[in-house]
Amino acid sequence: MSRPPEGLARALAEAERQVRFHRRLVEADPGRHSPGLASALDAHALLLGLSARREDAVPVAREAVGLYRDLTARKPGEYASAFASSLINLGNQLAGLGHHHHALVPMREAVELCRRLIPAGPELVSSLEFIGVKLGEMGRHDEALAALDEAMDARRSLIETGRTDHAIDHWAGLVALIHQLHEMGRDDEAGPYQRMAARHHRHIVATRPDFVAFLDELLNEHGYSVTATGLRRDPGRGAASTPSRPSRDVLARLRERNEEGLRLMRAGRLDDALVLFRQAIDVLDEESAATATASPLHNLALVLTKLGRYDEALGPLDRAVHLHRALAASDAGHLPQLASSLNNLGWLLLALSRFEDALVPLDEAVALHRRQVESPEGQARSLYNLGVGLGHLRRHREAVAATEEAVGLLRPLAASDPGAHRAGLADALTWLGKQLRHLGRDREARAAEREARRL
Known part of the structure; x- marks a missing residue:
């Protein structure tokens, strides 16, 4: 592991000392x-994320979020802004580790x-x-544009005043919106x-020349350059390249x-x-052909789950997704595999009791099935898993809606192929009954449970 720069190392040591100091104070007087x-x-989490210890940042940031959640519940006016900043910090740390699905959870929270307590901040x-x-990177362009549009509405008045405060953030937000519209x-x-x-770029060059290199790097990343009248887009630069197909020899191995x-x-x-699947993945990595197929990754995860090694799976x-x-971004024929891997990722997160995190891939899997992937069986599995996650989060009304939809899809499947689908239908009906009881709908719950027992 590389050592952090001397200044950062000193700041980290001081941050750790502050955490220890405040823990002792909390032991004496938590309130x-x-x-x-x-x-x-x-x-401390912010500094860990800037160092080579980013993985250590996530549990620290989660603890901060938990404390701010309790404080905000008691005094929302006093702690809401700090709570929101802490959620953003957690999201950034997760994204820095490549866990983009999971990072969306605290960001959405x-x-x-903010909409409830600190709008337009x-x-x-x-x-x-x-x-x-992140939604744009996932190909969910309509949702991405809606979020970026809302952000720009909040930024617009600040941008048009020409003030330098937060100028870099305003400009980066503009580039993100422009790029999404072009996509x-x-x-x-x-x-x-x-x-x-x-116009804003010229203002920053005149007032904050120390940030010009950062602006140019951001432009190059998306394939833009600044002209006298606007931005010029060069589709040949900055765009994600389509993965190349590996050779026949690689595919054979x-x-x-x-x-x-x-x-x-x-x-x-x-x-x-386990050894064989890891060797298959090594073949892909050595040949820069990782996107040829995610099957070995799926199979490796499956073996690890059978061995009870859920964290390792x-x-x-996540990489298979x-x-x-x-x-799928270049060939819609791969959308069914994407939907399946999202559902499997959601199931694994449920098994790890990470229910909030599980909702993100499961929501996307359900959305893909509704819009683009025709697979009643796959849709039913995703809906049932979504219902399980919602139920564990005590969102029982939403859990009932998702599970009822899953049951509706599973009934005809179980009728035509009982051996393959009867157990799944029974599980969905049993879960539906539990969720209905939480809502006080005991008669409907008993009907669902009787149907499950008959199966």
């Missing part, structure tokens, strides 16, 4: 000193908190822009924003290891299968 500990934890804008950028083919709508961005791993898995030789499955998304 009085919890705000100080929350603030110290948030600062920050948005809802910088926390709302930052959260909306983060959500917009959706709405170039005419992007024009006015491009002219605004060019991949298929051989993957199929042998499956044979070993079916024979119950899980440790041996999360990384391969990323690879399927890259393929």
Whole structure:
């Protein structure tokens, strides 16, 4: 692990000292000193994220969020802004580790908190822009544009005053909105924003020349350059390239290891299968052909879950989602695999009791099935898993709606192929009964439970 720069190392040591100091105070008087500990934890997490210890930042940021959640519940006017900033910090730390789905959870909570308690503040804008950028990267362009539009409405008056305060953030938000409009083919709508961005760029160059290199890096990342009248887009630069197809020899080696791993898995030789699937993944990585297929990653995660190693399975499955998304972006024929891997990721997060995090991939899986992927079985699985997550979060009304929809899809499947679907229908009916009881709908709950027992 690389060592942090000397100045950062000193700041980290001081932040850790502050956390220890405030923990001792909280032990003596929690009511009085919890705000100080929350603030110290948030600062510590931020510094950890800037160092080589980013993985350590997430649990620290989660603890800060938990403290601020309790404080805001008691005194919303006093702590809401700090709570929103803490949620944003957690989201940024998760995104820095590549956990983009999970990062959306605290960011969305920050948005809802700001809308209720601190509208039009910088926390709302930052959260909306983060959500917009990530949804755009996931191919969910309509939702991305809605979030970026809302952020821009909050920023517009500040941008038009020409003030330097938060100028860099305003400009970065403009570039994100422009890029999203271009990605959706709405170039005419992007024009006015491009002219605004060019004017604001000139203002920053004149008032904050130390930030010019950062602005140019951001432009190059998206494939833009500044002209006298606006931004010029060069589609050849900054755009994500379509993954190349690996050679036949690579595919043959991949298929051989993957199929042998499956044979070993079916024979119950899980440790041996693990070795084969990891070798298959190594073949892909060595040949820069990782997006050719995510099957070995799925199979590796499956073996790890059979071995009860759920935490280890999360990384391969998260990566499989990323690879399927890259393929689906250029070929809609891969959308079913993307929906399936999202559902599997959601199921694994449920198994780890990370119910809030599970809702993000499960929501996306359900949305894909409704709009683009025709698979009643896959849709039913995603809806049932979504209902389970909602139920554990005590969102029982929403859990009933999702589970009822799953039951509606599973009934005809179970009638035509009982061996494959009867157990799934029974599980969904049993869960539906539990959720109905939470809502006081005992008669409907008994009917669902009787149907489940008959199966």
